[in-house]
Amino acid sequence: MESRVLSGTTAISGLGRLRKQISREITNNTCVVPTTRSIGAVGDGGNLIWGRQLRPVLLLLEKSPAARIPAVKREILRPSFAAASSPAEGSDSAGEAKVGFLEKYPALVTGSFFFMWYFLNVIFNILNKKIYNYFPYPYFVSVVHLLVGVIYCLVSWAVGLPKRAPIDANLLKLLVPVAICHALGHVSSNVSFSAVAVSFTHTIKALEPFFNAAATQFVLGQQIPITLWLSLAPVVLGVSMASLTELSFNWTGFISAMISNISFTYRSIYSKKAMTDMDSTNLYAYITIIALFCCIPPAIIIEGPQLLKSGFSDAIAKVGMTKFISDLFWVGMFYHLYNQLATNTLERVAPLTHAVGNVLKRVFVIGFSIVVFGNKISAQTGIGTAIAIAGVAIYSYIKAKIEEEKRQMKAA
Structure with missing residues (x-):
């Protein structure tokens, strides 16, 4: 009995010690x-x-x-884990969203830019020439080209695609000479298109690199390498051969195309002086608006009386009011879009690629115009045109290589 009590006491005391130990x-x-x-x-x-x-x-x-420490830790860690995993999942989805079609297939997108540039340019030249066949008023048609472009720009700004960039007095002073040269070159090109075959006008306009080189050396004072001058010899030779035997040749078309070359050359010079951070879409929009105001006065003075007398009525009698207005609208839309795409394409590719693309564009325009209008050309005209285009290609290649070497030297 005593032993049981002692043993019980011992057990109880042992339990106490065990509890203390466990604690x-x-x-x-x-x-x-x-x-x-x-x-x-x-x-x-x-x-x-x-x-x-x-x-x-x-x-x-x-x-x-x-x-329950593990349970508490799970409650603490679970929100932290969710918070940490959510950005990761979001970043993955955001990363997938960022890698869109434009970034995934850049070559395909650039190719589509070139295709649309060529396509719109060919359609513009064909439709433009068809209009001149029943409405031979190039000054008024030039105004329509720019007017449709201005309406397009205003609508784009209104919907915010793109957002209109602000302009101040200083930038306006820089853009006015560019716009004047753009207007003069545009009008003179249309005068040439109305007077001679489209293929011949583009053959004459192949001389534009020659005028660019001459202006660069004699106006800007920058030395032109002898290789560039030699590459221009086939251009001059080819244009001369094509002009001598061109069946649609007349001095109005020839001189107007030459004035266009000079105007666009000075447009390039003034554009270099008016370099700005504004994007190309807004820049071209402002140039188009200014050029429109430059083209309206000569159109009214030179063609206004004749248009009011018989120009509009004759055109409507030949094709109808609906087709007449529709042709003018679409030719203006094609003109603006192909120029805008040409500028956007230049931003996506190297100068050499753009130069080669510009030469190929001229080949497409000349070829399609001959096929569509059935213009008869002599063998000498065809050979001269081919030599001129080949010379422009060589010139563009050499010039782009020289510019690339200059950039590499500056980077080094």
């Missing part, structure tokens, strides 16, 4: 058990010790509400 182990392992709780408070889980004494600390950690 110390919990305290040492988790550093969370509050000091205000008594050891007996853990006795709710003490019965587990009697039933299973294997790894009592882990059992108490699983069952004791005060010591």
Whole structure:
């Protein structure tokens, strides 16, 4: 009996020591058990010790509400993990969104720019010449070209595609000479188109690199390498051969095409002086607006009386009011869009690629105009045109290579 009491006392005291030991182990392992709780408070889980004494600390950690550290950690880590994973998922989706069609297939997009540039240019030249066959008023048609372009720009600005760039007095002073040269070159080109075959006008306009080289050396004072001058010899020879035997030749068409070359040459010179951070779309829009105001006075003075007398009535009698207005609208739209695409294409490719593309464009225009209008050309005209185009290609290649070497030297 005494021994039973002593043994019971010993067992109870041993249980107390065990609970104290477990409390110390919990305290040492988790550093969370509050000091205000008594050891007996853990006795709710003490019965587990009697039933299973294997790894009592882990059992108490699983069952004791005060010591569920892993559960608390899961509650803390779960939002953190979600927050950390959400940006990652968002960044992946954003990355996939950023890699769109334009970035994934740049060559295909650039090729489509070239195709649309050629296509719109060919359609413009064909429709423009068809209009002159029943409405031979190039000054008024030039105004229509620019007027449709201005309307297109105003509508684009109104819808915010693109957003209109601000312009100040200083920038306006820089753009006015560019726009005047653009207007003069545009009108003189149309006068040539109305007077001679489209193919012949483009053959004469192949001389534009010659005027550019001459202006660069004698106006800007920049030395032109001898290789560039030699490459222009086939151009001059080819244009001379084509002009001598061109069946549609007349001095009005020839001189007007030459004036166009000179005007566009000076437009390039003034454009270099008017270099600005404005994007090409807004820049061309402002030039178009200024050029329109430059073209209206000569159209009214030179062709106004004749238009009011019989010009409009004759054209409407031949094709009808609807077709007449529709042709004028679409030729203006094609003119503006092909010029805009030419500028946008230049921004996407190297100067050499653009130069070669410009030469190929002229070949397409000459070829399609001959096929569509059935213009008869002599063998000498065909050979001269081919020599001129080949000379322009050689000149463009050499010039682009020289500019590339200059850029590399500056970068080095």
